[in-house]
Structures are given as structure tokens and as C-alpha cells.
Amino acid sequence: MGAVKNCVAVVLLLGTAGGAFLYSGIYPMGADVPHNKLTHWLLETLREKSIESASKNIQVPPLDDPNLLLTGGADYNDMCASCHLQPGRSRSDMSLGLYPAPPNLSQPEADHNHDHDDGDEQVDRNKSVRRQFWIIKHGIKASGMPAWGPTHEDQRIWAMVAFLRKLPTLSESQYQILTARGASSSQEHQ
Amino acid sequence: MNTKKVLSWMAIPAMVLAFSSQAHEPAAHNKKAEKADCGAMAKMDHAVMNMKDPVMQAMMKKCMPDMHGTDEHDAPEKDDDVSQKLRHHHDEEKH
Numbered sequence: 001m002g003a004v005k006n007c008v009a010v011v012l013l014l015g016t017a018g019g020a021f022l023y024s025g026i027y028p029m030g031a032d033v034p035h036n037k038l039t040h041w042l043l044e045t046l047r048e049k050s051i052e053s054a055s056k057n058i059q060v061p062p063l064d065d066p067n068l069l070l071t072g073g074a075d076y077n078d079m080c081a082s083c084h085l086q087p088g089r090s091r092s093d094m095s096l097g098l099y100p101a102p103p104n105l106s107q108p109e110a111d112h113n114h115d116h117d118d119g120d121e122q123v124d125r126n127k128s129v130r131r132q133f134w135i136i137k138h139g140i141k142a143s144g145m146p147a148w149g150p151t152h153e154d155q156r157i158w159a160m161v162a163f164l165r166k167l168p169t170l171s172e173s174q175y176q177i178l179t180a181r182g183a184s185s186s187q188e189h190q
Numbered sequence: 191m192n193t194k195k196v197l198s199w200m201a202i203p204a205m206v207l208a209f210s211s212q213a214h215e216p217a218a219h220n221k222k223a224e225k226a227d228c229g230a231m232a233k234m235d236h237a238v239m240n241m242k243d244p245v246m247q248a249m250m251k252k253c254m255p256d257m258h259g260t261d262e263h264d265a266p267e268k269d270d271d272v273s274q275k276l277r278h279h280h281d282e283e284k285h
Contacts, residue, residue, distance in 0.1 A: 066248035073248075166245050173230035177249050182223035 031099035047140065052127070055134035060126055063162035069178055072163030075156065077179035080105070083144070086179075088172040098144045106175075108168045132161045228253035 021027070035043065077086070083094040083102040095102055109128060136157050139147030148157060163178070170178070231253050239246055 064244050066244045066251055069244055069248040070252060170245065173227065173234070174245060174249060176224075177226045177228065177231060177252055178245070180224045180226035180252070182225040 031097065034099065051131055051134055051140075054138070055130040058130040058133055060129050060133075061158055063129070063158065063165060065162070068159040068162035069166060071156065072159035072161070073175075073178035074181045075152075075160050076163050076167070079148070080160070081179075086172075087167075087170050087175045094144075100143055102144065105164055106167050106170070129161060129165070132164055133157060136160055226252050 084105040087106050137149035139145045
């Protein structure tokens with residue numbers, strides 16, 4: 001009976017302390033002050049486990065069609081490059097100002113912060129592809145990443161994923177050609 | 191008179207909303223579309239180009255009309271035609 005009383009007392013104490021912290025307003029919410037290590041770990045773990053669980057049953061279509069790169073490239077340039085950057089551009093106002101900082105998707109995935117290492121290359125690749133599709137479609141709460149699903153069909157989102165798979169390998173010239181929506185520059189003068 | 195003023199003030203935000211809702215339509219992007227710099231492709235080292243690479247195929251698809259002239263190729267090309275031309279172009283570079 002005494003143990004139950006102690007448990008209730010501890011729960012009440014923690015609840016009161018948590019409420020006092022919540023309403024005190026002392027936690028810094030500005031994007032220019034990073035989370036402490038504990039909060040960072042909690043939020044990142046929550047995010048990665050949630051995405052992994054929500055995306056595990058997504059069927060990945062073939063992504064080798066060159067037409068996907070042309071469609072996805074143009075959309076990436078318009079919708080994503082200001083935050084997630086492009087070959088030859090290592091920073092922008094958005095990439096510096098947002099918190100958490102958006103990953104530089106023109107760099108190899110191994111350079112991003114989240115974990116990919118399941119041991120099997122093909123499993124890792126599919127997991128990463130599903131993850132990218134899910135994030136583009138649904139966005140991420142309180143991160144600046146919008147959900148493009150309500151305004152873009154799945155096929156268009158898969159095209160962006162196909163482009164993302166190739167993005168780290170592209171040179172500046174290749175990026176420019178693949179992402180340009182218009183005809184070639186010399187055709188314009190004919 | 192007052193009604194006209196009110197209506198005109200309501201029309202401005204309504205128009206702003208209407209135009210912003212079309213912001214991600216591909217057609218809207220076309221108006222400010224950047225042109226593909228296919229001239230840069232000619233400068234690339236064709237000896238190291240992998241013609242089976244989807245990136246290369248996509249670039250050729252984008253720039254093929256520019257490289258061969260639009261007059262001869264009014265009809266749209268199939269992917270296989272593009273691949274053949276890629277190989278032909280590649281061979282020419284070797285000789």
C-alpha cells in the first residue's frame with residue numbers, strides 16, 4: 001500500500017514539475033537556438049521511427065525511366081532546391097535559417113544524419129526510397145517540410161524521388177539541363 | 191459608391207488568392223522557365239558517357255532536337271531512337 005502511495009506521489013510530482021516547466025516559458029523556441037541533446041534525440045528518434053513505420057508497406061515502382069528525371073528534376077528545382085540545395089550551391093538563406101536544418105540532397109545519403117545501415121544494400125536502398133516518397137507526400141511536422149501530397153499526384157512525387165536518387169551524382173551542367181522546364185537555349189534563337 | 195469601394199477592396203485579396211493557388215501548376219512555371227543549356231553538353235567528355243545511364247538518356251532527350259536540328263526531326267522520337275543516336279554520336283566521337 002505504501003509503494004502505491006509513493007508511485008502516485010512521484011507521478012504527481014513529475015506532472016507538477018512538467019506543467020510548471022511547460023507554462024514557465026523558459027524553453028527557447030527560436031530556430032536560432034539548437035535543442036539540447038536530450039530533446040534532439042527524443043524528437044529525431046520519434047521522427048525516424050514514425051516514418052519507418054508509416055512507410056514500410058509502400059510499393060516502389062521502377063524509377064529508371066529518363067522521363068521521370070525530366071519531370072522530377074523540374075519540380076525539384078522549383079519546389080525543393082531553395083532549402084535542399086543543388087550541385088554547386090552549398091548554402092542558402094533557407095538552409096541556414098531553418099531548424100532542423102534541411103539535408104543537402106545534392107550530397108550522398110551517407111552524409112545526411114539519419115541512419116541507413118541495415119547491412120543489406122538493396123534493403124537500405126528500398127527503405128531510403130520509401131522514406132523519401134513518404135516525406136515528400138506527407139511532410140514533417142514543425143520542420144518546415146510541407147506535405148506535397150494534397151496538391152501532387154503520387155506519380156509526380158515518384159518522379160521527384162527518381163530525380164533525388166540521381167541528384168548526388170549530377171554535375172552543375174547536368175543539373176541545369178535536367179531541371180530546365182524550357183526548350184534548349186539555342187532553340188530559343190532559331 | 192461605398193459598395194463599389196468595398197467590392198474593389200475585396201477583389202484584390204481574392205485575385206491574390208486565386209493566383210497563388212496556381213503557383214505549382216507546371217503551366218505557370220513555363221512562363222518563367224529557364225532554358226536548358228545544351229551547349230554545355232557538347233563540351234562534355236563523350237568518351238566517358240554511359241549511354242545506358244538514365245541521366246544521360248534524359249539529357250539527350252532534352253537536347254537531341256538541339257544537337258541534330260529541329261527541321262529534320264519534326265516527329266517525336268521514341269526512346270530506342272534516342273539510344274541509337276546516342277550510340278552513333280558516341281561512335282563518331284571515338285573516330
